[in-house]
Amino acid sequence: MDFKQLYLSIDGRIGRSTFWLKFALPIIIISIILNIIAGVMAGTDPNNPNPAGFAIVGIWNLLLIYPSICVYAKRWHDRDKSAWWILIGLIPFIGAIWTLIECGFLKGTDGSNRFGEDPVPTA
Template sequence: MNGQIDWAELFFSAEGRAARTPSLVAAAILIAVAALYEAIVGPTLHWLTGWLAYPALFYCGACVLSKRLHDRGRSGWWAAAILFATLAVWPHPNGFFNFLFVLVLIWAAVELGVLAGEPGTNRYGPNPLRPVAAAA
């Protein structure tokens, strides 16, 4: 991302790293879009249009999560566990297994929303907060 936020890349590519603030903004946008979609569509068309809306939202969510996980030095495949836990507890958790999924979501919130990314370059790319200096 080289110091600039490329929103299309953030939402549609799982390669590279993303800093905490753009990732949190992107997550808030995806949650707002999902809530707006559910409020507008309602239960009557939800079963029909959900086949298009939810895969797109989950793809974008997986890309954002993968980039943030890469910034923390973790594999992007952890995004699958986070998205599965989100699906398991939506719209509200109940039961013992959902308690375990909530623990996964709490871990994800701390790992991705509170802790800073790895300083310097890691195996997923350069630090998004420190742009690479152009050769003079």
């Protein structure tokens, strides 16, 4: 699956390995680095912090909205569920745990489903 299909399209399915290796882990690593940079840029003076670093983190988070929707939609599709299940993430605490378990740890449906072919065919 190419970059455009993975991050900019809601169609299709992706497996857990694609989700973790091409989406979740890179985003986690980049976010940690950006937060460290933001903290360093903020300085040590609590009365006069530099907001530029936090603006960078905010822009990064805004840029992630659409690609995140696309990737999570494909993971929900792999579980043979509608992309509307993304909305469960809006429920505090429970939604995040549910999404992590369903999209991050549970295997997708074997074979074809209503959203396409199995992204990780078994031999």
